[in-house]
Amino acid sequence: MIDYAAARAVAMVVQTGSFEAAARALSVTPSAISQRVRNLEERLGAVLVLRGTPCTATEQGARLCRHMEHVGMLEKDLLEHLPGFGEPKATPVTLSIATNADSLGTWFLPAVASFARGPDYLLNISVDDEDHTADWLRRGQVIAAVTAHGKPVQGCVVKPLGALRYVATASPDYLRRHFPDGVTPEAVAIAPALTFNQKDRLQQDWVCQAFGQPIAFPTHWLPATQAFVDASLEGLGWALNPVQLVRDHLSSGRLVELVPNAPLDRALFWQVNRLAANRLTPLTTAIVQTARRALL
Numbered sequence: 001m002i003d004y005a006a007a008r009a010v011a012m013v014v015q016t017g018s019f020e021a022a023a024r025a026l027s028v029t030p031s032a033i034s035q036r037v038r039n040l041e042e043r044l045g046a047v048l049v050l051r052g053t054p055c056t057a058t059e060q061g062a063r064l065c066r067h068m069e070h071v072g073m074l075e076k077d078l079l080e081h082l083p084g085f086g087e088p089k090a091t092p093v094t095l096s097i098a099t100n101a102d103s104l105g106t107w108f109l110p111a112v113a114s115f116a117r118g119p120d121y122l123l124n125i126s127v128d129d130e131d132h133t134a135d136w137l138r139r140g141q142v143i144a145a146v147t148a149h150g151k152p153v154q155g156c157v158v159k160p161l162g163a164l165r166y167v168a169t170a171s172p173d174y175l176r177r178h179f180p181d182g183v184t185p186e187a188v189a190i191a192p193a194l195t196f197n198q199k200d201r202l203q204q205d206w207v208c209q210a211f212g213q214p215i216a217f218p219t220h221w222l223p224a225t226q227a228f229v230d231a232s233l234e235g236l237g238w239a240l241n242p243v244q245l246v247r248d249h250l251s252s253g254r255l256v257e258l259v260p261n262a263p264l265d266r267a268l269f270w271q272v273n274r275l276a277a278n279r280l281t282p283l284t285t286a287i288v289q290t291a292r293r294a295l296l
Helices: 004-016 019-026 030-044 059-081 101-116 133-138 172-178 202-211 225-233 243-252 281-294
Strands: 093-099 121-127 144-147 156-170 193-195 219-221 239-242 264-273
Touching: 004 019, 004 030, 004 059, 019 030, 059 093, 093 101, 093 133, 101 121, 101 156, 101 225, 101 239, 101 243, 101 281, 133 144, 133 264, 144 281, 156 172, 156 202, 156 243, 156 281, 193 202, 193 225, 193 239, 202 239, 202 264, 225 239, 225 243, 239 243, 264 281
Parallel strands: 093 121, 093 144, 193 219
Antiparallel strands: 144 264, 156 239, 156 264
């Protein structure tokens, strides 16, 4: 049998980041939380929580946390249909979901906000490259994710969302300094770009699409969606920016396309754990409807 008091303690430690905060949330002492977590780890023969600042879940701990999300949703359903068990809990269920930074910076928040304004759910949103958010689902770290993968992760259902359009942009001054003779492969090889992090391949993908070959180029590392736009405006480098964020700048001439009419479209999909799919239908509906208005 699962010790749900101990499992809830693990989930709350991971959610709040510390044993002390988990104790306050569950109205018990920190020593009680520590004992519950330790006893469960000893029983399972596996470390569930990596002690640190903050505390984080191991792979096994993350799967237990996702199970507790399912339990929370099941309890809410049960109490709504069988009120004799008691009043529905006032504590909302925290759902862990993942998305890419550019979706978060453009269309994603309005979609989830319409779902999370109610009293039943809180959101724990993680950010990773769209080519890697599916890994969060495979490891059991999240219950749903925006991903570039249309093939279902095992145990998940998939909804196509549309394509997020990117354009390669830079300031007019940057273009004059680095591409005086035009945007050629030789000039791209020495012109500094902007890259989100080591997982970001958008700039390389656009270069291959535009020039038919991979080209190595110098880059600044800048892990923030809006900062990409700001750095482009400042002439720090060229970058692939979501068209929603640079449309006005392109219209005003503050930014220009490196190669006119050469966008890069990245297809996106919503994947949600099959066991939670029915209960999260309102969230999926909000995600799909908002995405289809905002994306291609």
